[in-house]
Amino acid sequence: MQVEFSTFRPMHREIRDELEDAFHRVMEESWFIRGKECAEFEREFAGFCGCRFAVGVGNGLDALYLILRALEIGAGDEVIVPSNTFIATALAVSYVGAKPVLAEPEPGTYNISTDQIRRAITPKTKAIVPVHLYGRPADMDPILELAQRHRLYVIEDAAQAHGARYKGRRAGAMGIAAGFSFYPGKNLGALGDGGCVTTDDPQLAERVRVLGNYGSGVRYHHLMLGTNSRLDELQAAFLRVKLRHLEQWSRERKRIASRYLEEMDNPSVCLPMRNSEKYDGVWHIFPIRCRQRDQLEAWLSSRGIGTAKHYPVPIHRQEAYRGMYEQDGYPEADAISRTELSLPLYYGMTEQEISHVIESVNAFPG
């Protein structure tokens, strides 16, 4: 039996007519950038997150970059990011000329540790960017409290966590602002690139909007050295369709993860933490840990099962950041990069496929 690591096919088969209607609506309207679809999507997505504003942008990296620009963070400043996140979190900080300072995660949760943040704070620190990694919310309250004490901004990287809840609050509604990605593989994905910024602050929302539109609020009048980063009408129309189904898709992801958690049983495999009332994650991926990770990967592959690694090379060892970080300074990120393996988890997996993954993991000789 073949089980792909991920596929959109079952999801898109179910909503094909709705997506085609959305496409025709935009063609009929014949307005492709900054029109009704984007405005409606922004309203709907802000409502979904429980915050006042959403601003559509070009992608998730731009969302973080534009928030940092709007907060006037730049050269000479430091921003604390997790050592085990996807590189985009750090790149956004580098793009504004600030320094990404890496803080290690809490073992077990994969999310940034408040203690490690505390140790990383210097007089140059301006902001903290917790990432709700793998769809599981970071422990936000102690982070928000620490930030308040040091007068730092908290910017959420919610690129993997559309709809996740922390103590009932949605990802994207807890910091000063949040960056979302709608890359196709995210829990809410466009049929191309897309992203957005959420915030409760009207001035910040407006600054992000202006910065993403050539620094212009009124056409041909440029207030800031902006860039071009906008969510186009087609992607916004597709996202409006998909947003209506997101809760159902998240429920299904949680059901698959529950089956894995209930039925997987192999002494050489370490399973991720369950959801709880406090941490209601949306399982962007299902990460397991295994000392013989590469053998497990080959074993599953020989049984037709696709897997992935998030992420095989941590930021402090990336060529792009050569010379920036102490090579042995991030043992937790190193350990994750060597032992993490992500199992198939997508909307539309059949019971037989889920069972095949479980049986194959359980049969791994270790």
Ligand SMILES: *Cc1c(COP(=O)(O)O)cnc(C)c1O
């Ligand atoms: C995907 C991702 C991003 C970047 O989003 P893009 O839309 O691909 O630019 C940022 N942060 C995290 C944690 C991500 O997973």
